[in-house]
């Protein structure tokens with residue numbers, strides 16, 4: 001595996017590739033990231049992963065400074081996973097000047113859920129992903145990029161970006177990889193104490209209960225859902241969590257379900273803080 005830091009080095013490393021397969025990450029790699037790499041490998045003729053903790057998508061009070069940076073271990077994991085090129089730009093390589101031009105996703109999608117609790121988050125994500133896409137794919141006839149469904153709304157924002165800007169990039173989604181007990185793998189799980197790690201399982205469990213209750217109320221879901229969501233949030237709050245949202249939405253646009261929306265069209269999504277750690281998860285119903 002070749003490790004490169006600048007866009008010029010990346011372009012050189014990919015000069016013979018016609019269909020790069022790309023996995024963007026913020027590093028601190030776990031089995032979820034490596035599953036994306038395994039999915040990407042047969043989809044292209046050169047597999048590229050990036051590691052970049054993108055300041056633009058963090059609010060001032062969030063964990064940009066403390067975000068785990070484990071570059072040497074990440075590099076070894078990617079090499080063992082069969083990645084061909086690791087793109088690890090320094091901040092000055094990707095943002096040589098203040099990024100005043102930004103990619104603004106549709107607020108109808110980007111201001112909901114994660115975007116409500118992390119204002120500007122999806123502008124930061126879309127902007128850096130666009131820059132990473134240009135770095136990897138410029139001049140290539142076609143490419144493919146793989147994103148995890150754990151960041152469900154992010155995957156939808158990226159699909160909208162590629163569709164509306166007609167980028168020659170296929171977007172593949174990967175199911176959420178989970179620990180044996182069902183907790184979604186996440187770099188931020190590393191912030192949890194032993195007791196918090198055991199408690200963290202309550203987030204996917206709450207989503208499962210909410211999904212089950214929503215199915216049971218399918219005949220009158222728009223009327224009954226607000227009470228079910230409030231109960232799910234109260235139950236987590238009673239255990240010491242600070243939930244941002246636990247909700248059932250339409251997969252197509254993440255808006256609340258309307259009468260007649262089919263069961264296969266729904267997804268339960270949640271975000272909640274346990275101690276100082278904010279966790280997200282979701283479950284397609």
Ligand SMILES: Nc1ncnc2c1ncn2[C@@H]1O[C@H](COP(=O)(O)OP(=O)(O)OP(=O)(O)O)[C@@H](O)[C@H]1O
Pocket residue numbers: 024025026027032033035036146147148149150151174175176177178184185186187188189
């Ligand atoms: N458990 C998982 N299963 C599948 N894909 C995942 C999983 N966790 C993260 N990913 C995907 O890996 C890519 C990089 O994500 P990122 O580096 O932010 O990892 P993360 O573990 O989600 O970190 P964080 O805890 O900060 O959200 C994203 O496409 C994300 O959806």
Ligand SMILES: CC(C)(CO)[C@@H](O)C(=O)[O-]
Pocket residue numbers: 024025026052054057125128129151154
């Ligand atoms: C897509 C991404 C690498 C952009 O910084 C990040 O949001 C992530 O790791 O999901």
Ligand code: BAL
Pocket residue numbers: 026057151
């Ligand atoms: N996993 C999405 C990136 C973030 O939380 O900042």
